[in-house]
Amino acid sequence: MNAVSRFLDSDFVYQFWRNPVAVISAAIVLVVVVGAVFAPILAPHNPFDLVSLDLMDSLKPPAFTAEGDPHFLLGTDDQGRDVLSGIMYGTRISLLVAVLAIGFSLVVGIGVGLLAGYAGGAVDAFLMRVVDVQLTFPSILIALLVDGVVRAALPRSMQEQLEIYVIVFAIGISRWPQFARTIRGSTMVERQRDYVMAAKVIGLSSGRIMLTHILPNVMGPVLVIATLNLGLAILDEATLSFLGVGLPPTQPSLGTLIRIGNNFLFSGEWWITIFPGVTLAAMVLSINLLGDWLRDALNPRLR
Amino acid sequence: MALLEVDRLVVEFPGRRGTLRALDEISFSIEPGEVLGVVGESGAGKSLTGAAIIGLLEPPGRVASGQIRLEGTRIDRFTDAQMRPIRGRRIGAIFQDPLTTLDPLVSVGKQLVETMQTHLKLSDRDARARAVGWLEQVGIPAAAERVGAYPHQFSGGMRQRVVIALALCAEPKLVIADEPTTALDVSIQAQIIALLRRLTTDHGTSVMLVTHDMGVIAETADRVAVMYAGRIAEIGPVRDVVLHPSHPYTEGLMGSIPQLEHRVERLRQIDGAMPRLTAIPPGCAFNPRCGRVLERCRVDRPDLLARGTTLAACWNMVPMDDVT
Incomplete structure (x- = not known):
């Protein structure tokens, strides 16, 4: 039996299909992710193609309203850009930033957590105090601070192209302590297990034991936290962009779209900000629900 | 020359209320190919002796004085990095509980391959072939198919067979078997002991067999050391000590x-309990x-x-x- 059919036959998949919340959340995430990843192919318009923009199309309401234009399903903004296409491209950037940021957090968190949990003693005490200090600040504050400092440190000419990495770094740095703490806790439990002693007895090095034996055994809870944090990272990015310190309007993420659209909310053009907002909310909610389900599904005690 | 010599070994645990002497001037040696049984009550220091030899005393425990010599080389002052090539390659170990000594997320074949490749220069293919060979040697049926199986797919007895294969696969000179059958069904214990004895005889491996089962010692060991409260009370050829x-x-x-032969009304018992290390x-x-x-x-x-x-x-x- 190959790996795929074994996976499809597993309890995990069975549990999934029996849980409507999980199925609906997964469906929403799937639609949003596919729309974002394949935006260049699927989007009805290209909002970055200045030639195709026509100011005559600006501020058109959604297609389903009385004055709507069937060409623009969710209406257009003040530049005549299609809101739906904007959302698809924006989600692409939001997701990219969030995934990279969480990836970065994971690497740092896993490294610190494994080291602290395995080495124990002074190393553990030092690393965990660093974590404690950082956890006393709200993560968005850390992200804002790091973002501001890194921006100021970079030469102006490089800012534009490195913008996205600055955001990734800022969000990643603000979220690693959670991972480090979780990994450390699980590592301290696993370290006591006989198989770790057995690995020492066959002469494996500490690094090898940590990476090939302990890490796989502590990844379960971390994946759940990573999923939940993915939703939060998307929000972090949106918050930074909304505050105007995130991605520039030339690379609009969902947060940027919401911020720009916000200016039009009170003049009646609600669709420019509401639709990106709804997309953001639906995506983050779905990811969180999926993460919750994952936590329960992977926890044998709740079965 | 003796394979392993332990000379006036003292292991101490510094603590709040002074330093505890957990092992007090233990001396013994193991010849090549010999099986030394170590018996004693719980807490007599049997397992601690094994841990000290392999250099894995739990801190704050430490070797305070004395020497451990492996083929004439002192290893009791070795650093972790110096001990690593010795562990598994020259001294193997088997623990009490086969249910927990195998990594649950790594297939048994891979664990064997990892152990062998850590110490022996083997290609992936050779290591895999040897892994199958070892599983056959320890009596796992259909070894070629089961080499990719995970620990939870084996029964307790089968897992202990895998653990034995793991301890022996890098061909160590000495195996420390710390109560290898305690966690197993009585019906399987004899099989596992017989297997261990057969394989170590075949490969000329010495064994330090830690147990509190005098019967196992009488059947398996060449010599026996009886431990009491961190000291050796008696050591000698198994026949003489038993008879x-x-x-x-x-x-x-x-x-x-x-x-079974002599029917006695009551088994004799030793009154009282072994003193605590503090007293x-x-x-x-x-x-x-x-x-x-x-x-x-x-x-x-x-x-x-x-x-x-x-x-x-x-x-x-x-x-x-x-x-x-």
Whole structure:
């Protein structure tokens, strides 16, 4: 039996299909992710193609309203850009930033957590105090601070192209302590297990034991936290962009779209900000629900 | 030359209320191909001796004095990095509980391959072939198919067979087997011991067999060391120690084994309990429980004294003809 059919036959998949919340959340995430990843192919318009923009199309309401234009399903903004296409491209950037940021957090968190949990003693005490200090600040504050400092440190000419990495770094740095703490806790439990002693007895090095034996055994809870944090990272990015310190309007993420659209909310053009907002909310909610389900599904005690 | 020599080994645990001597001047040696049984009650220091030899004492435990020599080389002062090539390659170990000594997320074949490739220069293909060979040697049916299976797909006895394969696969000279059958069904224990004995004989491996089962020792070991409260009470060829114990404690242990041939109303038992490390009495540690206690035993601690082929730490040894 190959790996795929074994996976499809597993309890995990069975549990999934029996849980409507999980199925609906997964469906929403799937639609949003596919729309974002394949935006260049699927989007009805290209909002970055200045030639195709026509100011005559600006501020058109959604297609389903009385004055709507069937060409623009969710209406257009003040530049005549299609809101739906904007959302698809924006989600692409939001997701990219969030995934990279969480990836970065994971690497740092896993490294610190494994080291602290395995080495124990002074190393553990030092690393965990660093974590404690950082956890006393709200993560968005850390992200804002790091973002501001890194921006100021970079030469102006490089800012534009490195913008996205600055955001990734800022969000990643603000979220690693959670991972480090979780990994450390699980590592301290696993370290006591006989198989770790057995690995020492066959002469494996500490690094090898940590990476090939302990890490796989502590990844379960971390994946759940990573999923939940993915939703939060998307929000972090949106918050930074909304505050105007995130991605520039030339690379609009969902947060940027919401911020720009916000200016039009009170003049009646609600669709420019509401639709990106709804997309953001639906995506983050779905990811969180999926993460919750994952936590329960992977926890044998709740079965 | 002896394969392993342990010379006046002292292991201490510094603590809040002073330093505890968990092992007090333990001396013994293991010859190539020999099986040394180590018996004693829980807490006598049997497992600790094994941990000290392989350099994995749990901190704050430490070797305070004495020497451990492997093929003439002192290894008791080795750093972790120096011990690593020795662990698995020259000294293997088997633990009590096969259910937890295997990594649940790594297939048994991979664990064997990893162990072998850590110590031996083997290609992936060769290592895999050898892994299958080892599983066959330890009696896993359909080894070629099961090499990719995970620990939870094996029964307890089968897992202990895998653990034995793991301990032997890098062909160590010495295997420390720490109560290898305690966690297993009685019906399987004899099989596992027989397997261990057969494989180590085939490969010329010495074994330090730690157990509290005198029956297992009598069947398997060449020599036996009886430990009590962190010291060796008696050590000698297994036949002599079992049939003619010199130390009253050994005699007591022998008396506590049920025997089919002689029907006795009650098994003899040794009164009292082994003293805690914090309260070891002066003189011989066994004196409060000993039936042959002398005045001298309460003040003067006996060293190992020779009698025939055995050594016993006793001022008033059991006479030869006194044994039933």
